[in-house]
Amino acid sequence: TASAQLDEKQRESIMALAQDFPRLWNDPQTPEREKKRMARLLIADVTLLKDSGIIARVRFKGGATRELRLSLPKPSWQLRQTPAAVVAEIDRLLEGHTDHETAELLNASGMRSGEGLPFRRLMVRRIRIDYGLKTQYERLRARGLLSATEIAKYLKVCTATIADWRRAGLLKAYQYNDNGQYLYERPGVDAPRRFAHKNGTRRKAAADVTSP
Structure with missing residues (x-):
């Protein structure tokens, strides 16, 4: 029947992919749409469960199953969070510099904010307040x-x-x-x-x- 022939074609495609799947999948020249087609040929369905992390239960068309445990994605605010090393450097620079001077020195050293942006005076001020860092005035006093x-x-x-x-x-x-x-x-x-x-x-x- 047509459905039987289609299943046979699918099996042949799957067998061919099994031999060359890693190379094709990792090839940067393989378009995303082709990767989706490759996944559809192999995977019957995926069930996602959320616990302390994410559990992905994958059922392949041949009947095999596999369970993957993934970490929960970080919230957007955490992805934009200022790196600890930058906060420590700001704390050090404020011993002898104003907010504006600190921003210029950070940029000169190649440091960037959690969003990958160059520093400005108001950005340093916000980080100083958020992390409870003392102002240069407080340090001098x-x-x-x-x-x-x-x-x-x-x-x-x-x-x-x-x-x-x-x-x-x-x-x-x-x-x-x-x-x-x-x-x-x-x-x-x-x-x-x-x-x-x-x-x-x-x-x-x-x-x-x-x-x-």
């Missing part, structure tokens, strides 16, 4: 550094003078964010005095004028 207001009060000058002294290199300061704000090390016995910078500048100018 923990080391005892002072704000501009605090050091101005300590040295009995205004904050504008503190900014002048920082620009003149008379105070050791660290920029702690991307808005140009600084924290200062507490000066020792060589702390600058009020008008010292201006007087020094005037003395230098006078020396330049009177020098031969």
Whole structure:
């Protein structure tokens, strides 16, 4: 009968495929549609069961069965999760850099986010918050550094003078964010005095004028 002849043709196809199946299946030139046809020739049906993983029970057309145990696919958020090595590097860089500087250093080293994207300032900020990493400001404060207001009060000058002294290199300061704000090390016995910078500048100018 036609059905019997068809079954015979199927058996012949299956026997031919059995000899060459691995090569054809792994050949990158084999189209996906052909792989589907090959699978249909061999497999009668597949039953999927979900437990701690996925159990696939495959029944072949010749009557044989096989059970496969597969891991559950990771949720999409986990696939996009920032690698632990990147989080550790961000934590290290924040010891001495702002969010923007950290993003630039990560990109320069070739690191990418969990989505494979280059880093931006807001991305570093989000990772820092999500993983509970301390900001550079918090790290500097923990080391005892002072704000501009605090050091101005300590040295009995205004904050504008503190900014002048920082620009003149008379105070050791660290920029702690991307808005140009600084924290200062507490000066020792060589702390600058009020008008010292201006007087020094005037003395230098006078020396330049009177020098031969």
